[in-house]
Amino acid sequence: MLLYTLRRILYAVPIALAVSLVCFMLVHIAPGDPIDAILPPDASAETVALVRKDYGLDKPLPVQFGLWLAHVVQGDFGRSIANRRLVADELVSAASKTFILATTAASLGFVIGCILGGLAGAFRGTLIDRAAVSFAVGGVSVPHYWLGMVLVIIFSVTLGWLPSMSAGPGDWAWDWLHIRHLILPAITLSVIPAGLVTRTVRGVVVEILSQDFMTTLRGKGLRRLMLTVHVMKNAAPTALAVMGLQLGYLMGGSILVETVFAWPGTGMMLNQAIFQRDIPVLQGTTLVLAMIFVALNLLVDLIQTALDPRMRRT
Amino acid sequence: MTEIATVSSGLVAPRRILKPRRASYWRAVGRRLLRDRVTMVCLGILAVMALAMIFAPLLGLYDPLQGSMIRRLKPVGTPGHILGTDELGRDMLTRLIYGGRLSWFVGITPVAIAFVVGGALGITAGYAGGRINMAIMRITDVFYAFPSVLLAVAISGALGPGIGNAIIAMTMVFIPMMIRISESVTTSTRNLDYVEAARSTGASALTVVRVHVLPNVLGSIFVYATTLVSVSMILASGLSFIGLGVKPPEPEWGLMLNTLRTAIYTQPLLATLPGLGIFVTSLCFNMASDGLRAAMDVRA
Numbered sequence: 001m002l003l004y005t006l007r008r009i010l011y012a013v014p015i016a017l018a019v020s021l022v023c024f025m026l027v028h029i030a031p032g033d034p035i036d037a038i039l040p041p042d043a044s045a046e047t048v049a050l051v052r053k054d055y056g057l058d059k060p061l062p063v064q065f066g067l068w069l070a071h072v073v074q075g076d077f078g079r080s081i082a083n084r085r086l087v088a089d090e091l092v093s094a095a096s097k098t099f100i101l102a103t104t105a106a107s108l109g110f111v112i113g114c115i116l117g118g119l120a121g122a123f124r125g126t127l128i129d130r131a132a133v134s135f136a137v138g139g140v141s142v143p144h145y146w147l148g149m150v151l152v153i154i155f156s157v158t159l160g161w162l163p164s165m166s167a168g169p170g171d172w173a174w175d176w177l178h179i180r181h182l183i184l185p186a187i188t189l190s191v192i193p194a195g196l197v198t199r200t201v202r203g204v205v206v207e208i209l210s211q212d213f214m215t216t217l218r219g220k221g222l223r224r225l226m227l228t229v230h231v232m233k234n235a236a237p238t239a240l241a242v243m244g245l246q247l248g249y250l251m252g253g254s255i256l257v258e259t260v261f262a263w264p265g266t267g268m269m270l271n272q273a274i275f276q277r278d279i280p281v282l283q284g285t286t287l288v289l290a291m292i293f294v295a296l297n298l299l300v301d302l303i304q305t306a307l308d309p310r311m312r313r314t
Numbered sequence: 315m316t317e318i319a320t321v322s323s324g325l326v327a328p329r330r331i332l333k334p335r336r337a338s339y340w341r342a343v344g345r346r347l348l349r350d351r352v353t354m355v356c357l358g359i360l361a362v363m364a365l366a367m368i369f370a371p372l373l374g375l376y377d378p379l380q381g382s383m384i385r386r387l388k389p390v391g392t393p394g395h396i397l398g399t400d401e402l403g404r405d406m407l408t409r410l411i412y413g414g415r416l417s418w419f420v421g422i423t424p425v426a427i428a429f430v431v432g433g434a435l436g437i438t439a440g441y442a443g444g445r446i447n448m449a450i451m452r453i454t455d456v457f458y459a460f461p462s463v464l465l466a467v468a469i470s471g472a473l474g475p476g477i478g479n480a481i482i483a484m485t486m487v488f489i490p491m492m493i494r495i496s497e498s499v500t501t502s503t504r505n506l507d508y509v510e511a512a513r514s515t516g517a518s519a520l521t522v523v524r525v526h527v528l529p530n531v532l533g534s535i536f537v538y539a540t541t542l543v544s545v546s547m548i549l550a551s552g553l554s555f556i557g558l559g560v561k562p563p564e565p566e567w568g569l570m571l572n573t574l575r576t577a578i579y580t581q582p583l584l585a586t587l588p589g590l591g592i593f594v595t596s597l598c599f600n601m602a603s604d605g606l607r608a609a610m611d612v613r614a
Contacts, residue, residue, distance in 0.1 A: 018456040026472040137604075141597040143548045145555055146571060146589025153582040252461025256552045260575075271556055274471045286468040290460050297459070 001309075005302055012298045019294060020072065023287040024065050030279050037279040040081045077284030082276040087284040090269060095288060097167055098258070098265030102250040104182060105189035110243040112190065113197020117239075118232065120198065121205025132198055139195025148188040148260035155184060165262045185261040189254060193246040200242045204235040237307040244300030248293040346609040353605025356598040363595065367415045376405035378412040378565045387581050398584045400570065401577055402563075406584065410591055413565035416477070417592065420559060420566070421547035423481050428488035429539040435489070436496025437531065441504050441523055451497060457490040466549055470558045480559035484549060488542055495538045499531045534612045540603035544596040551592045567591045 030037040034057055035048060043051075052058060056067045071078070077087035120132035156164035168178035208214060208231050217230060251266075258267030266285050273281035347353055366373065381402035388399040390406075397406035439450040457465065470483035503509060504527065512522050551568025553559035560566035562573065570588040577585045 015455060015459050019459045022456065022460070023468075026468055029469070030472045031474060137600055138597065141544055141548075141593065141600045143551060143568075143589055143592040143596065145552060145568075146586065146592060149571070149575065149578060149589065150586055153578050153586065157579055157582060249461045249463070253463030255463065255467055256555060259556050270467060270471065274467070274557055277474070279472060282468060282471050286460075286464060289464050293461050293464075294459050 001306070004305065008298060008301060012294060016291060016294055019290045020069060020287060021065060023283055023290065024068050026283050026286065027279055028061075037277075038078055038081070040084075072287065077287070078280040080273075080281050081278045082272070082281075087280050090281070091266070091284055091288055094264065094266045094269045094285075095292075097172065097263065098251055098254055098267060100167075100172060101182065101185055101189065101258070101263055101265060102247055102254055104186040105250055105254075106193055106243055106247040108186060109190040109193030109195075109246065110197055110239065112194040113243075114201055114232070114235075114239055116194070117198040117201025118205055118228065118235070120202040121209065122228065122231075124206055129202075132202065136195040136198040136202075139191040139198070142191060144188050144191060145256040145260050147191060148185065148257055151184050151188060152260070167264050181263075185257050185263050188260070189250055189257045193243060193250065196246060197239055197242055201235055201239050204238050205231055208234045237304055240307075241300050241304050244296060244303070248296040251292055251296075252289045343609045347605060350605045350609065353602050353609070356602040356605070359594065360598045360602065363414060364418070366411050367418065370411045370415065373411070375408040375411065378404065378408050379563050380404065387577055387584065389581055390583050390587075397587060398581065400584075401573060404565075406587060409565040409570060410567075410587060413567045413570055413588060414591060414595075416560055416564060416566040417547065417551050417554075417568065418595070420477060420480055420484075420550040420554070421595075422543060424484035424488050424550075425539055425542045425546050427481075427485045428492045428542070429535070431485075432489040432492025433496045433532075433535050433539075436493040436535075437500045437523065437527065439493065440497040440500025440531075441519065441527060443501070443504075447497070450493065454490040454493045454497075457486065458494070462487045462545075463549065463552070466553060467556070467558070470553055475558050475561050477560055480550065480553045483553070483558075484546060487549070488546065491542065492535070492539065496531065496535050499534045500527060503527050503530045533610050537603060537607045537610060537612050540599065540606060543603070544600040547592060547596045547599065 027034050027037050035052060038055075039048060039051060054067070055071075056064050059067075075088050077091065079085065080087055080090070116132040116135060120129040123129055152164040155162045162184055163181050164184065166181060168181040172178055214227070214230070217227060222230075254263075254265060255267030255270050257263070258265050259271050262268065266289060269281055270285050272278070273285065381404040382399075383403055385395070385399050385403040387401055387403075388395050390396075390398045392398055395405050395407070397410065399405055400409060435450055439447045460468075466480075466483045466487045468483075469486055470479050473479035473482065509522060509526050512526050517525075550559065551566065551571070554566045554568035555572045557572070560569050562569060567588040571585075571592075574581075574585040574588065
């Protein structure tokens with residue numbers, strides 16, 4: 001296990017390097033001179049010369065990548081073109097907001113998915129099963145930014161129960177004043193993982209119920225509730241893996257929902273960066289989110305192997 | 315899949331045996347599809363939408379770009395504007411139909427390109443194995459290390475708004491997925507006995523792939539590609555929704571959804587219509603591809 005863990009971590013290093021290479025290239029695929037992509041148009045000649053030298057923009061690409069990477073590992077993602085603030089400073093607060101939203105949505109999706117998937121698998125072929133499967137298909141087919149708008153129309157505009165914008169006043173806290181802002185975006189974002197987890201759990205439950213040891217347990221006279229416990233224990237690693245990956249997707253993919261609800265996370269940052277053609281912000285945010293995704297993938301893989309050694313990838 | 319896997323032995327001229335059997339396989343698939351009511355309804359809805367979009371100029375609709383300042387934000391059911399008018403007084407039904415053209419185009423094109431490019435690369439990697447496989451699959455891993463929405467947003471954000479850039483960005487997202495699936499089905503096919511037998515008769519790699527591997531893997535790869543269309547539709551309109559992809563005043567569902575956001579207080583029903591288009595399309599593609607998977611009896 002230790003050896004396997006080490007090998008997996010070692011394998012993540014070249015991936016992380018390659019991911020940063022892709023992020024580095026974002027500045028270079030932007031049309032025009034890279035200097036125009038990282039500095040505002042009214043930058044003084046001295047600033048231009050300084051940045052050009054600092055990032056080695058007159059040197060070959062591999063050297064530039066090295067210099068850029070040296071900045072990045074020290075937490076220096078450059079400055080925003082729009083407001084000249086350090087990208088890193090804004091990223092910390094935005095990423096924590098997105099993390100709150102994504103973890104809430106993922107947990108919600110996980111709980112809903114496990115319940116619906118478990119029920120659907122246990123009562124296969126019944127109305128419950130059909131309803132759960134329809135929900136799963138709907139959950140993965142619905143454009144969630146549209147669902148967000150519909151929820152706003154119902155719960156904010158018509159009923160006036162919940163706010164439709166922002167993450168509440170001041171810093172985040174787990175009180176009602178802030179949580180009421182979280183409810184709608186979290187529900188909106190949770191439909192995708194809920195649908196996927198439902199599908200996965202249903203499949204696993206159906207498969208487990210058909211296995212020999214279940215017949216034995218049933219023959220032993222175990223009650224339905226106890227059977228469920230046995231089933232869920234076997235289905236948990238798969239469901240957890242799906243949720244772990246989904247958390248990564250939600251962190252990186254919350255831009256649309258954050259746009260709808262003006263949730264001040266990384267998605268909003270990306271959205272503003274796109275509007276203002278603020279490439280340093282775009283680059284830094286993408287890099288951080290991708291790194292979180294790589295780390296989550298690694299973590300999920302390690303936890304999954306720890307729970308079930310059969311999953312081990314060579 | 316097993317059905318076609320056993321068709322040719324590789325020892326006899328394969329074409330002659332393959333042809334009639336493949337025809338009967340497709341006939342069976344067609345029969346199963348026709349019996350699947352849900353899938354047929356979905357395909358029917360998609361067909362109606364596609365026909366409306368193709369023949370849009372003949373339907374006697376309004377001009378999708380021409381608005382009228384005195385007819386702004388008319389509710390659904392207004393005489394002359396059955397689905398109302400948008401924030402610039404343009405007819406909603408007209409814009410929904412014309413908008414579907416662009417949404418479908420931007421949604422389907424990346425998957426189609428990825429199907430060809432990713433499929434070819436994946437089959438190459440799977441059949442060649444060894445170093446070529448290593449090279450292709452490791453590069454694929456890198457793109458897999460990005461959440462898909464983030465990758466599409468980052469690339470098209472760097473390239474700037476525009477339909478072409480959105481399509482490039484989304485193609486970059488879907489190619490790795492197509493490579494992975496094609497590689498895995500090809501790898502499992504190339505080790506089957508009859509492929510081995512074909513190789514041992516001295517058939518060239520190209521012949522073996524064309525005659526023995528392709529008919530076996532294309533079904534799985536195609537079905538997988540159809541499942542991606544639904545995701546792609548949501549993503550394509552999503553990019554336009556956040557200001558990438560299609561630029562105003564062109565009608566496109568995601569973009570319309572965004573410009574109508576201000577109208578949720580005055581005309582809530584109207585504001586959600588473009589999203590309904592995306593939802594219905596994506597749902598139908600999703601269910602149709604599930605039906606197709608069942609009818610073709612492939613696992614992917």
